[in-house]
Amino acid sequence: MTERIDLLANRTIVETAAEDLRATYSSYAEQGYRLALVAAHHDLPGESGGATMRIVYLLVAGPPDSRVELHVSVDPDRPSVPSLADLSFPASRFEREMHDLFGIEPSGHPRVARLVLHQHWPEGWHPMRADCGSAPEFADESQPYPFLTAEGRGVYEIPVGPVHAGLIEPGHFRFSVVGETILNVKARLWFVHKGIERLFQGRDFGAGNALAERISGDSAVGHGLAYCLALEDACGCIVAEPDQLLRAVLLELERIYNHVADIGGLCNDVGFGLAQAHALRIRERLLRLNAEVTGHRLLRGGVIPGGAKVLCLPDTAALDDIQADFHDVVDMALTNNTVVDRFTGTAALSGRQAAEIGTLGCVARGSGLALDARHAHPFSDVYRELPVAVRETGDVLARFSVRVHEVDASIALIRDACHRLGSHTGSCTRPDATAPPGHGVALVEGWRGTIAHRVELAADGTVARAKIVDPSFFNWPALPIALAETIVPDFPLANKSFNLSYAGNDL
DSSP: OEEEEETTTTEEEEEOOGGGHHHHHHHHHHTTOEEEEEEEEEEOOBTTBSOEEEEEEEEEETTTTEEEEEEEEEOSSSOEEEOOTTTOHHHHHHHHHHHHHHOOEEETOSOOOOSSSOTTSOTTOOTTSTTOOSOOOOOOTTSOOOOOOOOSTTEEEEEEOSSOSSSSOOOEEEEEEETTEEEEEEEEOOTTOOOHHHHHTTOOHHHHHHHHTTSSGGGHHHHHHHHHHHHHHHHTOOOOHHHHHHHHHHHHHHHHHHHHHHHHHHHHTTTOHHHHHHHHHHHHHHHHHHHHHHSSTTOTTSEETTEEEOSSOOOHHHHHHHHHHHHHHHHHHHTOHHHHHHHTTTTOOOHHHHHHHTOOHHHHHHTTOOOOHHHHSOSSGGGTTOOOOOOSSOSHHHHHHHHHHHHHHHHHHHHHHHHHHTTOOEEEOOOOTTSTTOEEEEEEEOSSSEEEEEEEEOTTSSEEEEEEEOHHHHHTTHHHHHHTTOBGGGHHHHHHHHOOOHHHHOO
16 A cells, blocks of 8 residues: 655545555544545556556545545456445445446445446446447336335335426335335436536536536536536646635525525425415525626526636625525424424434435434534635534424524625625636646535535546536435335425435436
């Protein structure tokens, strides 16, 4: 095992043999590091030699901000790596993803079932390999999926989806139920796997930014910022603090409008449509404010590689008025006995369960885990005094409460940042995409939780590989756990309290 320090990125890079992977990983896990990302790479022969295959495991901890990359090389002809599944639940899912997309065998994994590729995808064809070629013929899509079936007296199944009565993307849920009580839920996703990571390859970094903003439409700033920070890390580009402040303003504006929408949606799912109507009205005010600031209602174009650029700073007086308006809705909800009764104790996820699954964002903080990348991995000093909202009960009410607290914290942060920015509306230091080290990572606390990006650049400055992890990848497995012993009519409420992304998951 060899180790080197990347001083620019405040990152340790450890070259480790496959046989040492488990021991090396365990050593860092015992120090409090968590697995944030696993990226496989397949490089075809070039002037320097033959084909290579390698895996990068990103482990993070903080504060203080600390990042470790474990680099493992494997045989591209018979790729295999020791499984970490018994040491980390997220690792088990990353390994299944690698098996689907790269054909890397996680030796010792208890169940290497398909995760990303549905059963009609061709056997033995791995679409992220550099030599995959054109897709073979696909099998019949109508084949039934082999769901785990619960059997017993009075047990029956309820299928939901994949097509839903709304604008959300497809996902299939299979409930095993006795009466109205849920025994088990299986979520089947990746109906719209788009090959996003492959689409990054060969793009100019500017075009990569536009793609990153569209990974999950309601997280344009979160993913766009993560991409830009990873790119700047790869280029050694230092962004001025005023522009980092401006980026923080945009990130918090995105958090606010989404949290406000979720507060209304939760009320609507218990039949309190009046609160939902007011929340949607407030959301519209926020979207119009976004358009004033960036020219786009979803804040696209504000974060750019090397800096940020806006039309104007947000009107803090308008935000203060929106905050008061928002709290009228919150008070309306929390003084309604039916709302509070339906929220309390529903879809509870314990702190132990949340930690074992590896949850992030509001889901984790609602279950007592103080995980927030703004605190652990800040990109701007405006986050130095950020309070992290934590609740212990892990139920819908806890996740509701965390969102309310974060709206207030975000507005306070924007107010402080705008005071410090004065009249500054952005600048840019264009990154040199051909400068070493050529690879970078980023961790950004999007409104759903921590977004992780890792970017590698080719010699000509184009993107050679981009690995993206939306917090929904970590949080989807927690939803069925929280739903156990919940009644079927509370599924929409529980689902909204998590509010996970299909698009961010089904890359």
